[in-house]
Amino acid sequence: MTLRPIALLVALSFSLPLAAARLPRTVLPHHYDLTITPDIAAETFSGDAVILAGVQQPVSSIVLNAAEIAFRSASVESGGARQNATITTDAAAETATLTLDEPLAIGPATIRIAYDGILNRQLRGFYAGDSSRGKYLASQMEAVDARRAFPSFDEPDMKATFRLTVVADASHNVISNSAIESETPGPAAGKKTVRFALTPRLSTYHIALIVGHFACIGDTADGIPLRICATPDRVEMARTTLQATRELVTFFNRYFEIDYPFGKIDQIALPDFAAGAMENPGAITYRERILLADPKTASAESLKASVSTISHELAHMWFGNLVTMRWWDDIWLNEGFASWMGRKGLEAVRPQWKLAASDAAGAASPMRSDVLATTRQIHKSAETPDEIEELFDGIAYGKAAALLRMLETWVGEDRFREGINLYLGRHAFGNASAGEFAAAMHDAGGRDVAAVITSYIDQPGVPLVAVSSRCDGTATIVSLRQQRFLLRGERTPAIEEQLWTIPVCFSGGDCVLLRERAQTFRLTGCRDTLYPNANGRGYYLTDAVEADGLNSAERVALLRDQWFLVRAGQRNVADFLDAAAAMGSDRSAADEVLSSVATIERYLVEPAQRPALQRWLRGYGAPLVRDLGWTTRPADTPEDRALRNAVLTTLGDHGDDAATRRRARQLTNQWLRDRSTLDPSLVADITKLAAIGGDARLYDAFLRSYRTASDPREKSRMLTVISAFRDPALIRRTLDLALTDDIRSQDLAGVLAGVLSNPAGTAIGWQFVEENWGAIEKKLPPGHTGRLITAVGSAACDRVWMERVKSFVDQHALRQTRQATGLALERIAACADLRVAQGTRLAEWITQRN
Numbered sequence: 001m002t003l004r005p006i007a008l009l010v011a012l013s014f015s016l017p018l019a020a021a022r023l024p025r026t027v028l029p030h031h032y033d034l035t036i037t038p039d040i041a042a043e044t045f046s047g048d049a050v051i052l053a054g055v056q057q058p059v060s061s062i063v064l065n066a067a068e069i070a071f072r073s074a075s076v077e078s079g080g081a082r083q084n085a086t087i088t089t090d091a092a093a094e095t096a097t098l099t100l101d102e103p104l105a106i107g108p109a110t111i112r113i114a115y116d117g118i119l120n121r122q123l124r125g126f127y128a129g130d131s132s133r134g135k136y137l138a139s140q141m142e143a144v145d146a147r148r149a150f151p152s153f154d155e156p157d158m159k160a161t162f163r164l165t166v167v168a169d170a171s172h173n174v175i176s177n178s179a180i181e182s183e184t185p186g187p188a189a190g191k192k193t194v195r196f197a198l199t200p201r202l203s204t205y206h207i208a209l210i211v212g213h214f215a216c217i218g219d220t221a222d223g224i225p226l227r228i229c230a231t232p233d234r235v236e237m238a239r240t241t242l243q244a245t246r247e248l249v250t251f252f253n254r255y256f257e258i259d260y261p262f263g264k265i266d267q268i269a270l271p272d273f274a275a276g277a278m279e280n281p282g283a284i285t286y287r288e289r290i291l292l293a294d295p296k297t298a299s300a301e302s303l304k305a306s307v308s309t310i311s312h313e314l315a316h317m318w319f320g321n322l323v324t325m326r327w328w329d330d331i332w333l334n335e336g337f338a339s340w341m342g343r344k345g346l347e348a349v350r351p352q353w354k355l356a357a358s359d360a361a362g363a364a365s366p367m368r369s370d371v372l373a374t375t376r377q378i379h380k381s382a383e384t385p386d387e388i389e390e391l392f393d394g395i396a397y398g399k400a401a402a403l404l405r406m407l408e409t410w411v412g413e414d415r416f417r418e419g420i421n422l423y424l425g426r427h428a429f430g431n432a433s434a435g436e437f438a439a440a441m442h443d444a445g446g447r448d449v450a451a452v453i454t455s456y457i458d459q460p461g462v463p464l465v466a467v468s469s470r471c472d473g474t475a476t477i478v479s480l481r482q483q484r485f486l487l488r489g490e491r492t493p494a495i496e497e498q499l500w501t502i503p504v505c506f507s508g509g510d511c512v513l514l515r516e517r518a519q520t521f522r523l524t525g526c527r528d529t530l531y532p533n534a535n536g537r538g539y540y541l542t543d544a545v546e547a548d549g550l551n552s553a554e555r556v557a558l559l560r561d562q563w564f565l566v567r568a569g570q571r572n573v574a575d576f577l578d579a580a581a582a583m584g585s586d587r588s589a590a591d592e593v594l595s596s597v598a599t600i601e602r603y604l605v606e607p608a609q610r611p612a613l614q615r616w617l618r619g620y621g622a623p624l625v626r627d628l629g630w631t632t633r634p635a636d637t638p639e640d641r642a643l644r645n646a647v648l649t650t651l652g653d654h655g656d657d658a659a660t661r662r663r664a665r666q667l668t669n670q671w672l673r674d675r676s677t678l679d680p681s682l683v684a685d686i687t688k689l690a691a692i693g694g695d696a697r698l699y700d701a702f703l704r705s706y707r708t709a710s711d712p713r714e715k716s717r718m719l720t721v722i723s724a725f726r727d728p729a730l731i732r733r734t735l736d737l738a739l740t741d742d743i744r745s746q747d748l749a750g751v752l753a754g755v756l757s758n759p760a761g762t763a764i765g766w767q768f769v770e771e772n773w774g775a776i777e778k779k780l781p782p783g784h785t786g787r788l789i790t791a792v793g794s795a796a797c798d799r800v801w802m803e804r805v806k807s808f809v810d811q812h813a814l815r816q817t818r819q820a821t822g823l824a825l826e827r828i829a830a831c832a833d834l835r836v837a838q839g840t841r842l843a844e845w846i847t848q849r850n
Helices: 004-012 235-255 300-315 332-349 356-370 385-389 394-411 413-427 434-445 449-457 552-567 573-582 587-604 607-628 638-652 658-673 680-692 696-708 712-722 728-738 745-757 762-771 773-779 785-795 799-811 818-849
Strands: 027-039 044-055 059-065 069-078 081-084 086-090 095-104 107-118 125-131 134-140 161-169 173-176 180-185 191-196 209-212 215-221 224-230 265-270 283-287 323-325 430-432 462-472 475-485 502-505 511-514 518-524
Touching: 069 086, 069 095, 081 095, 134 265, 134 283, 161 173, 161 209, 215 235, 224 235, 235 265, 235 300, 235 332, 265 300, 283 300, 300 332, 300 638, 300 680, 323 332, 323 413, 332 394, 332 434, 356 394, 356 552, 394 413, 394 434, 394 449, 394 502, 413 430, 413 434, 434 449, 449 502, 462 502, 475 511, 511 518, 552 573, 552 587, 552 818, 573 587, 573 818, 587 607, 587 638, 587 818, 607 638, 607 818, 638 658, 638 680, 658 680, 658 696, 680 696, 680 712, 696 712, 696 728, 712 728, 712 745, 728 745, 728 762, 745 762, 745 773, 745 785, 762 773, 762 785, 762 799, 785 799, 785 818, 799 818
Parallel strands: 027 161, 224 265, 265 283, 323 430
Antiparallel strands: 027 044, 044 107, 059 095, 069 081, 069 107, 086 095, 125 134, 134 209, 161 191, 173 209, 180 191, 215 224, 462 475, 475 518, 502 511
């Protein structure tokens, strides 16, 4: 079935974005002196900016970025003369032009600007938030919001040094990228002036400023001052993450040849924050639930997520901050590298978490988008603010990290590390491109890394590698063939022509480089087991079917690939289920099996046959439950805990196991009376199971827990739980609650997405979105709309939903949702196609099994 109509729908659903020209390179900044005077009560601020710049060619105007800024005055000094500038702003382009009577000569110039701004409630630029201690001020400049805080050359390669001065209330703490150099009373009663030390060269999006009632706890790592800051009533909850920070900084300082380069590390927990975290050098900002944890109630999985995020942000100090991409089209050099390196840090400081199998499972996440025709390539042109914001997706983070893991496996850890350090050393405090990274890797390892990188970043999609082998005396002859894998759609000539340069590593340790459509290789010795994706670290799919002799990561990758082939109609769903059954209680594969069968139960099975499939699922899961039990044991590994949660959730929900849900309700009722009765690792999944069949009384209990919780993790968990109720009346209560002050704007998209993902809530939730879009849009932070489109695209499996999503997008001028909409429409179509293609086979299998 052709994809062209879908692609056309997507194209017609959007007006063309305004062209946003990059700033001219006629004037380049070297240094900013910024003085910020906030009025938190009025939610405004005044600013004075002095920018030292270099004029590259004679010009009579200077163009810089500015948004939501009111200029009071501007002047430029050059060659001993000072000129007042005429200021012209372009709100659509987010620029301001300073026009001068006389042209500036080549050489140094000083730009002086006095201006006023707003402390917005959209969680971007400089913004105002609310905490238990009153209003506070925070910043979020990435990607293109520094221009809302100060007039600037707001592009990543226009790096400069910064010196900030802040006039704040005397009772407030003030935190920025560098250490406080001086703090003096005044200039007015009740005020103080805080002057910060000079920063190294930074991009504008790196600048951080936090003002309010915060308290901090501290430590050191290799002599580097470490602090975690939060509201005074919660700061003691940061002890666990402070310890992890110390261990991670020590590891990174050993891995890199350049020690941490930004003097100090403050990490600030913010009650209102649009992102999960932001890597501002020296002043990393987070949502509270990531940094703050009560060790008595925090689950192992939530702590793992926290340490993983901290590791990612600290890795950014080198990847993104020390060396920054030249332009946003190479954002993967920031995010992919931080995801890859953050995973290494996590493995180093928490080896007991055994992350090998999670690499293969983690690669499945970006692959779910990358197998679609509407996916994007890693290196994608982006010029407008909306286009830039859309680049922060699973391709930039997950696919890029998987690419780096594959390269590291092929090149070897030691040589890869040499290449990384060579890359950082060459471009420290500057900017770099993908080509410069490839050059450093080539110089360190001698392999054709550039060919691999180029083939993966400049074209979209996932390659499928078909494998056949035979023994020829003392050697194994391996034939490999590659093509782009598509979940559905027309195989156009352009798609058929796609080729990758793929490092294919076999389970025996050999690696070959597949460059052509088909190649044959000779490997020493005859192999009984020749799995073509060693440790599941290659970013490609294979058609391998043999599971004997594979390690846990390889089994996960094999099942992942087989499920994609089923969804594309290249494998029979019955064969997949037989393979899953044959693995029995193999814990390494169980999570992948449970996830796939849950999808089959929700979307593919006919209602009349659902009970039979659910019986099979209960039969599959029962031995795992007997083996793992309902309670955490001292000998449990993190994998045991995660699998226990997965199997209980799947049995109680998709397996329709009344006994599991009844036990979950009993345990939940006990936990609501006494929080010590349930292991923290079980709370999230057990309470969610209880909510599935829960009544209004249970809903009210969870809502009270949300409103009274002081632990940010508890509040977040309760929002997830109330979104899981299946009773339509309770679903509507959650939706109505979403637009009240009970739900912070940062959490709105999560609550709505939770309802849309709820099988009983998709239709109710989407109708609510359609009817209340004005209020929702006003409350949602910029960039969060795509989460709603993604949620309904993942939950729906009927082509009627394609028209509903398209109609909604057509009716509203949605920003930053072009990519999310295209993927959502294609996901819905793919699910509907799968139900048609595999429905008969699934029905036959269920009949035979029962």
